[in-house]
Amino acid sequence: MTEALSRPRGTRRRLGPGRAVPFGRLLGPLLLVAVWWAASALHYLDPRILTGPGSVAATAADLVRDGRLQDNVLISLQRAGLGLLFGVLAGVVLAVAAGLSRFGEYLVDGTLQVKRAIPSLAMLPLLILWLGIGEQMKVTVIALGVAVSVYVNTYASLTGIDSRYVELAESLDLSRWRFVRTVVVPGSLPGFFVGLRLGVTASWLGLIVVEQINSTSGIGYMMFQAQQYAQSDVIIVGLVAYGIFGFASDAAVRAVERRVLSWRRTLAG
Amino acid sequence: MTEALSRPRGTRRRLGPGRAVPFGRLLGPLLLVAVWWAASALHYLDPRILTGPGSVAATAADLVRDGRLQDNVLISLQRAGLGLLFGVLAGVVLAVAAGLSRFGEYLVDGTLQVKRAIPSLAMLPLLILWLGIGEQMKVTVIALGVAVSVYVNTYASLTGIDSRYVELAESLDLSRWRFVRTVVVPGSLPGFFVGLRLGVTASWLGLIVVEQINSTSGIGYMMFQAQQYAQSDVIIVGLVAYGIFGFASDAAVRAVERRVLSWRRTLAG
Amino acid sequence: ARTTTAADAALPTRALPSGAPPPGTRLSIAVHTSQLQLADSGLDAKLPFTVSGWPNLSAGPDVIQGFRAHSVDLANNAGIPPIQAQAIGVGARIVAVQSRNHPLYTFATAPGTDIARAEDFRGKKIAFSQGQAQGVVVLRALKEAGLRTSDVKLVALPSTQFLTALQARQVDVAPLAEPVLTKYLTQYGKDGARGVHTDVVDLLSILWAPVEVLEDDAKAAAIRSFVPLWAQGVVWAWEHADAWIQAYYVKDQGVSADDGRRITASLDQPQFPLSWDRAIAWEQQTADLLAEGGFVPKVKAEALFDRRFEGLAARSVPQKYRVAS
Amino acid sequence: MAPYAGGLTASRDVPVHDAPATAAAAPPAVRTTGLVRSFGGRDVLRGLDLTLARGEFTVLLGRSGSGKSTLLRAVARLDHGVAGSGGLAVPDRVSLSFQDSRLLPWLRILDNVVLGIRGPGARERGATALAEVGLAGRERSWPHELSGGEQQRAALARALVRDPELLLADEPFGALDALTRIKMHGLLRELYERHRPAVLLVTHDVDEAVELADRVLVLEDGRIAVDLAVRLPVRRSRRDPRFQEYRDTLLAALGVTEPGDRPHVHGGPTEHAAPPPYGDPVHPPQPTDRPDEEKDSHDPRD
Amino acid sequence: MAPYAGGLTASRDVPVHDAPATAAAAPPAVRTTGLVRSFGGRDVLRGLDLTLARGEFTVLLGRSGSGKSTLLRAVARLDHGVAGSGGLAVPDRVSLSFQDSRLLPWLRILDNVVLGIRGPGARERGATALAEVGLAGRERSWPHELSGGEQQRAALARALVRDPELLLADEPFGALDALTRIKMHGLLRELYERHRPAVLLVTHDVDEAVELADRVLVLEDGRIAVDLAVRLPVRRSRRDPRFQEYRDTLLAALGVTEPGDRPHVHGGPTEHAAPPPYGDPVHPPQPTDRPDEEKDSHDPRD
Numbered sequence A, B: 001m002t003e004a005l006s007r008p009r010g011t012r013r014r015l016g017p018g019r020a021v022p023f024g025r026l027l028g029p030l031l032l033v034a035v036w037w038a039a040s041a042l043h044y045l046d047p048r049i050l051t052g053p054g055s056v057a058a059t060a061a062d063l064v065r066d067g068r069l070q071d072n073v074l075i076s077l078q079r080a081g082l083g084l085l086f087g088v089l090a091g092v093v094l095a096v097a098a099g100l101s102r103f104g105e106y107l108v109d110g111t112l113q114v115k116r117a118i119p120s121l122a123m124l125p126l127l128i129l130w131l132g133i134g135e136q137m138k139v140t141v142i143a144l145g146v147a148v149s150v151y152v153n154t155y156a157s158l159t160g161i162d163s164r165y166v167e168l169a170e171s172l173d174l175s176r177w178r179f180v181r182t183v184v185v186p187g188s189l190p191g192f193f194v195g196l197r198l199g200v201t202a203s204w205l206g207l208i209v210v211e212q213i214n215s216t217s218g219i220g221y222m223m224f225q226a227q228q229y230a231q232s233d234v235i236i237v238g239l240v241a242y243g244i245f246g247f248a249s250d251a252a253v254r255a256v257e258r259r260v261l262s263w264r265r266t267l268a269g
Numbered sequence C: 001a002r003t004t005t006a007a008d009a010a011l012p013t014r015a016l017p018s019g020a021p022p023p024g025t026r027l028s029i030a031v032h033t034s035q036l037q038l039a040d041s042g043l044d045a046k047l048p049f050t051v052s053g054w055p056n057l058s059a060g061p062d063v064i065q066g067f068r069a070h071s072v073d074l075a076n077n078a079g080i081p082p083i084q085a086q087a088i089g090v091g092a093r094i095v096a097v098q099s100r101n102h103p104l105y106t107f108a109t110a111p112g113t114d115i116a117r118a119e120d121f122r123g124k125k126i127a128f129s130q131g132q133a134q135g136v137v138v139l140r141a142l143k144e145a146g147l148r149t150s151d152v153k154l155v156a157l158p159s160t161q162f163l164t165a166l167q168a169r170q171v172d173v174a175p176l177a178e179p180v181l182t183k184y185l186t187q188y189g190k191d192g193a194r195g196v197h198t199d200v201v202d203l204l205s206i207l208w209a210p211v212e213v214l215e216d217d218a219k220a221a222a223i224r225s226f227v228p229l230w231a232q233g234v235v236w237a238w239e240h241a242d243a244w245i246q247a248y249y250v251k252d253q254g255v256s257a258d259d260g261r262r263i264t265a266s267l268d269q270p271q272f273p274l275s276w277d278r279a280i281a282w283e284q285q286t287a288d289l290l291a292e293g294g295f296v297p298k299v300k301a302e303a304l305f306d307r308r309f310e311g312l313a314a315r316s317v318p319q320k321y322r323v324a325s
Numbered sequence D, E: 001m002a003p004y005a006g007g008l009t010a011s012r013d014v015p016v017h018d019a020p021a022t023a024a025a026a027p028p029a030v031r032t033t034g035l036v037r038s039f040g041g042r043d044v045l046r047g048l049d050l051t052l053a054r055g056e057f058t059v060l061l062g063r064s065g066s067g068k069s070t071l072l073r074a075v076a077r078l079d080h081g082v083a084g085s086g087g088l089a090v091p092d093r094v095s096l097s098f099q100d101s102r103l104l105p106w107l108r109i110l111d112n113v114v115l116g117i118r119g120p121g122a123r124e125r126g127a128t129a130l131a132e133v134g135l136a137g138r139e140r141s142w143p144h145e146l147s148g149g150e151q152q153r154a155a156l157a158r159a160l161v162r163d164p165e166l167l168l169a170d171e172p173f174g175a176l177d178a179l180t181r182i183k184m185h186g187l188l189r190e191l192y193e194r195h196r197p198a199v200l201l202v203t204h205d206v207d208e209a210v211e212l213a214d215r216v217l218v219l220e221d222g223r224i225a226v227d228l229a230v231r232l233p234v235r236r237s238r239r240d241p242r243f244q245e246y247r248d249t250l251l252a253a254l255g256v257t258e259p260g261d262r263p264h265v266h267g268g269p270t271e272h273a274a275p276p277p278y279g280d281p282v283h284p285p286q287p288t289d290r291p292d293e294e295k296d297s298h299d300p301r302d
């Protein structure tokens, strides 16, 4: 036995990450804004190439004052929200159907892989032909995008449930419905939440596509317009709005996730 | 004790899905094609709205004969492949960095959530300003999309690694590098593969966006051109090509996944 | 390093450099058709400078981004993108003008509508893509028919969805160009779809360059030497229609030879004005229409042109392709 | 250790409890015939025949890796993907407590316990079962907040609360201290007296086996190598010489030979060598009261 | 059961093996002072003081849920997120074999075993260790292909192959049959003789404790309630009356009172009642050879 060097420390060096700092996740985005600010304050950044945060804030203030930003955001929120709702429902139902029976898998899974690969730009004409250019089509396009995100992740997580738990459920003679409720749903929640987070963003991004069609409002419309006219400051306001919404909705989903998955003991603690 | 009714069967009703059938996943897409075929053969489908599979096949044959399809697909494959490569590398490195240290998480994670929320349409002008309109920009746009898909899933899977395994690694005094190799990487592979599958599709879809900019070739360019000239049959050929590539690349990734994750015992077996 | 100057900076007043561009001058030219025309006609041998690249950009916003990114020195567009560039402070000037007096767009009607003239547009749903040439065509047609935008229902759509919107009967009228127009009318003519012709033209096809390129004497000299070749290339394509259809529409754009012929047939003989007065006036009207709609701030069209190049293109082509204005 | 195969097979025709009195007439609770189970070409069960009468308390012993868990999973009809053959007849309501306690990590303890039962009083019954295994007050704990032994007890509670017709328990007391183990024995015994399920319990503790069982099986080479009826009174004392005899018999069957180590069996003065010798099985002493006639239902070669 | 706290604390000044001969001079392998660990406000360890000499083989007993695993995790310095306080000094190279075997499911058995070692001969050493625990030929199996006992042995091999200065083993033999268990005892003993690590081993088997240990601790109410030096020869016989005495002492300390059940200790004719009584601890009999003087290094109140 070599010399028993004793260390007085309480716990050893962690291999996982340490304790979480509240709102630490804001560090990156704030740093980004700070760099942007500094670069334009030091005239390092050509304002015609990338407007500085100051004038973007001014543009944003203008947009808010004349109500354009809020109105557009509100309308878009409604569309995105509806699409999200239907998309999440569809994604979860399809994932459960495909995960629990081979027939469902063969019917649903390949089809959705194909759908996933097809650009929504190419789907758009077909959907217009079937659903017109109204709200129905817009919500459908968004829901399709969301459903695919939710499906892929939920399905992967669902089919990845430890078979020992399935065996347990069988040994307890659980009914199929109770099996779904007590094993399948909780067991696939981790993946579902990843899918939901991707889906929330997908719903926002879908707006850009659908609000080109027969819209006179919405943040996607605003962005598209700004792009048509190469109005870079409006684009950047929209971009910042997108960033904030993306970050906030992600944080919201994560907060729910943390509560719902509080039973997990993971690397992240 | 009630009457001990004995059942002569070998195993009980499964709650998980049954045995897998080879190529079963093709059922859905084939059914889709069959319905399409039937609908146009029965003149149920207006050929002006959706060309039938017959004439689409003829168009595809034409495109193959004059070499347009192969050439475009090859060029696109190269772009998508490069983007995929860099994107996957970046996504994995970022996920590991963010998953293993709080500082990394705070620097990377929020930033990527923001990035994820920003439409590539809006990022494009900025990337053109920084990187020009050449191949570099195209590969970067694709890589960014791929990286985000890979990152989100890998990170989620990585931070979801059971803390008991982290504890084990600590108790064995594993070096950080060995910890990454033996615990972090294998433990986050399930999520990585989901991310990779999403990333592969993302790289294909990214082509549609980037090949509108300063391209004279590529399948995205072909689709864009066809849209300009309202060549609906070419669009559908492109769409089918997308579908086939999406399905095939997904199947390829799954095949690798099945081998690499053969240690898993899951609901799907 | 090149620096950009503000759009409202003084017009380049220095006389155009007269000689050939100095050796080593490079230009990045986003005129895809010229690339093919010069190559096929052999005119490219006359290029007195190096073309560093032929970026394939055509949409206005993309070209503007290319200018900003210093990726493009010279581009070919319709009349609207320079107005948009001016509106957002990107300095660029028109250096050559080709006028098209023949209407490029025809208003296609959805099956089952009873629209015969532009006056019948009242109360109808019209596909409208603001930032694009098709948008301006709609605005002009309404104006000429004595209608205001409030008299019709403008349905915002990207021009690529016009055909779909007609097929789905989501709009009553949409401006279509060839070959889409013929395709649509052939397929839906039997259901009562019609083409409503107006004399609204999309007058201008222009070459334009960022201000800082024009301020660079070497590049300005290169542009000056390129403008005639561009015009001659256009003329060559007109005179060798079959070769051009084969080289461009069939080989490059992937449309059928029939479609290619249909497109060329819809075009008029190219015309290059010696004086730009009419072009400037038309551009001003367009800018005013856009400003009225609230799409862009007011723009003075005069400032969009670099008149040092006025008539340069016209003088380099045979008489029959010249017009006074 | 082939010499044992069947050598110790003891038949039972005089039931120790009264439930199996009708064993000859009533259908058995479990009957397997020629059960084969293989993993990767290696046969773990090799034509195993086993009949358990209703209300019989059977303990299964066997070396680590001998196939005890495999047998239990087969009887619970859970081995979907496993290669194998053989006949199997088991009752409807079977409870299996797994070797790993296998609590669902996303359900709180009480929810885990009531997973296999339903009806209005389910949660009350679950809470009572939890209290009985000494986990009162832990209803709302997560599984990962329980110690190893607590998890095992929660899993046992989950199996017991279902009032099964056949209880399969895979080392249910392995992680328990002596006192808790005694309590659990009492609990299991009590439940058994009340509902008289057939029980097939795996343990490595030979004392436990003799103390609890009507019948002890030793699994070896994929078959039942020893089938021993334990003819002791219900209330058993470890100091009963017959208890010691059964135990030594079983230990010997498991390959443990400590000839001089149990003073009351062979009182030799041999000094015990540590580590004690293992391998090389010798024929174990026969239980003194072993009946001579054999009955087919317990003969593995049936 | 507070009456025991320190009451049984036996000092050791005559070393049983020769390694701890210098115990008074050399620094101890492990020293905890006032160790407190709480979960959700409930103190599991309540100011626990413990000193383990180098090369000392200590066995830890305690009721299920008494905090044995918690103590081992604290000594291994693994309880990052746990509320607590107290001083702790441990050597650098510590091996902990967890109560659940905790094999990484994505590594084959051999890779699992060699996880904690490196160097050129690592895989050979790992294969040897696997063979020693009876798993030769299973190197390329996945963990889920092993039976419970096989998994436990693989985990033991992983801990042993590291040649630790301090070996912490949390019920390493719980899922093993009697014979395999004896083999593993021999293996552990052999390793111990070779490298003389300090060992802290948790078990529920009192016989095992007496057979293996230099010193047996009983954890109760968050402290070391019993600290008993086992003064028996290295080669121990279970029929040694002193062995039985130690064992009965410990069983009593764990709350198991079977006064008439071990014929060789108190030969009373009392009929054993099943289920046996539990709870209500009585003062255990004192080991006959218990020395009177106490030494600080083993006094939990140190």
Ligand SMILES: Nc1ncnc2c1ncn2[C@@H]1O[C@H](COP(=O)(O)OP(=O)(O)OP(=O)(O)O)[C@@H](O)[C@H]1O
Pocket: D039, D040, D044, D062, D063, D064, D065, D066, D067, D068, D069, D070, D071, D099, E144, E145, E146, E147, E148, E149, E150, E175, E177
């Ligand atoms: N899925 C599997 N794949 C391959 N081999 C397996 C599998 N499951 C079990 N085995 C092997 O079959 C044998 C019997 O396993 P089983 O779990 O039934 O043993 P056991 O008697 O329960 O042992 P223990 O007392 O250690 O739990 C073991 O050698 C084991 O390695």
Ligand SMILES: Nc1ncnc2c1ncn2[C@@H]1O[C@H](COP(=O)(O)OP(=O)(O)OP(=O)(O)O)[C@@H](O)[C@H]1O
Pocket: D144, D145, D146, D147, D148, D149, D150, D175, D177, E039, E040, E044, E062, E063, E064, E065, E066, E067, E068, E069, E070, E071, E099
């Ligand atoms: N993470 C936790 N959260 C809450 N309580 C915990 C946690 N871990 C352990 N406990 C509790 O602390 C007590 C001690 O647990 P520990 O695992 O140390 O017991 P143990 O002595 O090892 O028991 P066993 O012999 O059953 O393994 C138990 O009552 C347990 O429920």
Ligand SMILES: [Mg+2]
Pocket: D068, D069, D070, D099, D170, E147, E148, E149
């Ligand atoms: Mg087992």
Ligand SMILES: [Mg+2]
Pocket: D147, D148, D149, E068, E069, E070, E099, E170
């Ligand atoms: Mg424990």
